[in-house]
Amino acid sequence: MYDRIKGFRDFYPEEMQSRRQVMDTVEAIAKQYGFREIGTPALESAEMYADKSGEEILEELYAFEDKGGRSVALTPELTPTVARMAVAKQQELSKPIKWVSTRPFWRYEEPQQGRFREFYQTNVDIFGSSDPSADAEILAVAADALTSLGLTQDDFDFRVSHRDILGGLLESFEGDIETGAAIRAVDKRAKVDHDEYAELLGDAGLSESQIAEFDDLLDTPEDDLDELVAFAGTERVESAVENLQAVLAATADFGVREYCTLSLTTARGLDYYTGVVFECFDSTGEVSRAVFGGGRYDDLIEGFGGQPTPAVGFAPGYATLSLLCQRAGVWPEEELTTDYYVLQVGDTREVAADIARELRERGHIVESDVAGRSFGAQLDYADSINAETVVIVGEQDLEDDNVTLKDMESGDQVHAAVDSFPGDHERPTFDDFAK
RNA sequence: UCCGGGCUGGGGUAAUGGUAUCCUUUGGGCUUGUGGUGCCCAAGACGCGGGUUCGAUUCCCGCGCCUGGACCCA
Known part of the structure; x- marks a missing residue:
């Protein structure tokens, strides 16, 4: 350390x-x-500060000699x-x-x-x-x-x-x-x-x-x-x-x-x-x-x-x-924000990557699993990065050509056709697909 | 450079001249399909050096760092 x-x-x-x-x-x-x-530059000639403010100023500077013998200062x-x-x-x-x-x-x-x-x-x-x-x-x-x-x-x-x-x-x-x-x-x-x-x-x-x-x-x-x-x-x-x-x-x-x-x-x-x-x-x-x-x-x-x-x-x-x-009281929240977490269940990386790419093209912050984690662990992680929406790309859903959208705040979920997601939506959320 | 306060796992704490409590955190798990409430497992600390002592995290000294202030603020 x-x-x-x-x-x-x-x-x-x-x-x-x-x-x-x-x-x-x-x-x-x-x-x-x-x-x-x-x-x-981060470095200037030390002389520049000494000339302006006196030699004493060098005491309060990060001043040193570089390998070429120049007297420099941060x-x-x-x-x-x-x-x-x-x-x-x-x-x-x-x-x-x-x-x-x-x-x-x-x-x-x-x-x-x-x-x-x-x-x-x-x-x-x-x-x-x-x-x-x-x-x-x-x-x-x-x-x-x-x-x-x-x-x-x-x-x-x-x-x-x-x-x-x-x-x-x-x-x-x-x-x-x-x-x-x-x-x-x-x-x-x-x-x-x-x-x-x-x-x-x-x-x-x-x-x-x-x-x-x-x-x-x-x-x-x-x-x-x-x-x-x-x-x-x-x-x-x-x-x-x-x-x-x-x-x-x-x-x-x-x-x-x-x-x-x-x-x-x-x-x-x-x-x-x-x-x-x-x-x-x-x-x-x-x-x-x-x-x-x-x-x-x-x-x-x-x-x-x-x-x-x-x-x-x-x-x-x-x-x-x-x-x-x-x-x-106007200092911005010190909290990470994430627009989407694309959750993979089973071998769904290809579809998940496609969806993630399309969402990123729309300018969003999108994460997906890069650690081979379990469903629960992925959801845990999505929660820890304050993901707003989790897109669940699972083998079961895909059999019906669906993905699941989960609103992380409410926990509500809804199916969305994989073909229309994100589709024409700029920023699709649970609400866009809920009836 | 000077003065004051402080320093125990990553964070917050407890106790103590015989190596340390609890909470939280982190990683994993609780049938590769449900987080923000549970449970299990694991990881993880006495700032550094010296002295006193059989033995120091504890007492003493020095240093370091953090914090607040002085000086200075170009």
Whole structure:
């Protein structure tokens, strides 16, 4: 017996079926918006991550030297890869570039709730548009994906913020302030107690009165965003506020405004975000962390050696998304489904195989005996795979040119002429042959 | 990397310083023709290593894994 590697998971058929359904739903929505699926490598140059996030990041990666002496890493996220891909073909790709991808990622971290060393994400990104419609479309895809999973406004909430508003406000304060540290402090506001939060802001260079003032500003309601402009008096804050308002207005046109709440205290930890950022939260707060997040990262492509290219995207991870769905009671049943089990009694394989083939041609899930089992054992098995209908192909029935249809839920049975089964029926059941 | 809780057949449990209970599960059978209720047979466990002891699943130590949290969340 070998053990599973820590932080990695096996998915058996029942659970996998539910996961597949959820991932397909999310991807289908993105594809309806014209996001095109891409395929990407599991390994990238370790340097790509070190350059973007610093050498320390390698500690949290599966990074190693391959047999050719290259320093490589299992991809911990998709953004650098898609940035690389966009840069490589920036001339020939028509803009905006809209890509979607679902696949595993790996990080060498301590597993905990909603976090594993191997995890699956769907990345949805738009490159080449700085228009607020692009930001809003990302929010719309995210909202549509969640609602098509059966989630409602009562289940989740997109907390929308803007990096430039935070940065711009901080910039307008007197003194030597570390913007990055201050933004990270804001990101922690809901998580730590107030004193600790104030201390973090203090460390970032804000005075006590500035901390109070800044904190007040973060609570500015949506209708009073102009007050922020007046406070800062800078063009940066003014255009950031305008941009945020334009994005929110666009989400209204796209029919997803109701899922978005202004929340200036939402910052996202990442340094590379530049404009609108948002995080999806479980409305009840039972999922203790953000379910997923996204935002605008206009400078990243240029940082990867490309021409300046605006970008916005989001990336739901299925570990937290499944927690949200389960909490809301919309996680798909983890139960196998089978349309037909074709049961053989005696030497009836040929007829049974014919019937099974015809049913499969109609698109159904059909199983038959491949283990030489007895009648009872076959019925047992049919029950265990939740077969809806069992087609009994037995020597006795065949003498009268019949097969028997058994509805597994009720146990009712009816004869059907073997010549007319499945015949013209697309999905024949007990009811179609019962008088 | 750090902190807390945990670890007995595949799953859930019981007891115990002298190798383990019950339920469930899995496979087979109860005239190769009736499952989801029965019966019979079979399979299957003390996470790993060390220590104490005549003897450790039990007590002690270390490690591993699971779980929750911190850090981090790119």
